Amino acid sequence: MSEITLVKRSDLQLSDEQRATLRLALFEMIDGLAESDQKSWRRFWNWITRAGVGEMFSIETWTARHGGFHRRHMKIEVAVFKCQERIRSFEQFRTWLKIGAGFVDWMAGPRGGVVPVPRSISYRKCDEDTMRQFHDDAIAFLRSEHATRYLWPHLDAEGGERMIEAIFAEFDE
Structure with a gap:
């Protein structure tokens, strides 16, 4: 929007x-x-x-969302979640992904610091352009060494890169 x-x-x-x-x-x-x-x-x-x-x-x-693109993005999220070794709840995984991708609003925290509050990706609150930007940012974050080392702590940087690229290859990403 x-x-x-x-x-x-x-x-x-x-x-x-x-x-x-x-x-x-x-x-x-x-x-x-x-x-x-x-x-x-x-x-x-x-x-x-x-x-x-x-x-x-x-x-x-507000640009109407393309259902096919949305479904593809969700399938990628689910595929990464199922293959990773760190986060047990899909909702927590999505929160982590939104924060890592910078898809947040920054607000004052309970002790005066600034904290990230993940934004919604619901159809009404996240139009097509915003969703595509989130998708691009999420993919870039998931490709980062920080993300791959966190999701697969037993792998080195190259192994984490191979793991995420193998998942993305299923979606031509």
């Missing part, structure tokens, strides 16, 4: 021809899916055009 902050920079006066072109782009080329979405879309643009110079707007965008 991306948040975009906008500011109205001027009260630009448009010619009738410019207004017609803008209207065509905003309401013909792009429009809400359902009638309620169309009404919301028009209200949003009316709000922007009526606002004064310097007023700010914030919008959130």
Whole structure:
């Protein structure tokens, strides 16, 4: 999910021809899916055009998730979890993976320090772009010497690398 902050920079006066072109782009080329979405879309643009110079707007965008990509990522997580030797709970493994991949929000801890709080990868809270970035970061983390030594403590660095690459090879990763 991306948040975009906008500011109205001027009260630009448009010619009738410019207004017609803008209207065509905003309401013909792009429009809400359902009638309620169309009404919301028009209200949003009316709000922007009526606002004064310097007023700010914030919008959130969300790209629908691709189910196939999500399932593939989950299969990779499960495959790594099943092959590793350190973490007993899948939920704990996923928490460790999110922290290692940097997929966290940093918050004040109970004693004043800063602690990582893993973010959600639910469909509603993690859109396609965010999920793909998490996937790339998770794969990079799992390839790190730190991760492979932790997951397979009996292996040296080369053995850990061979282990994770063997798992990833099953998924053409």
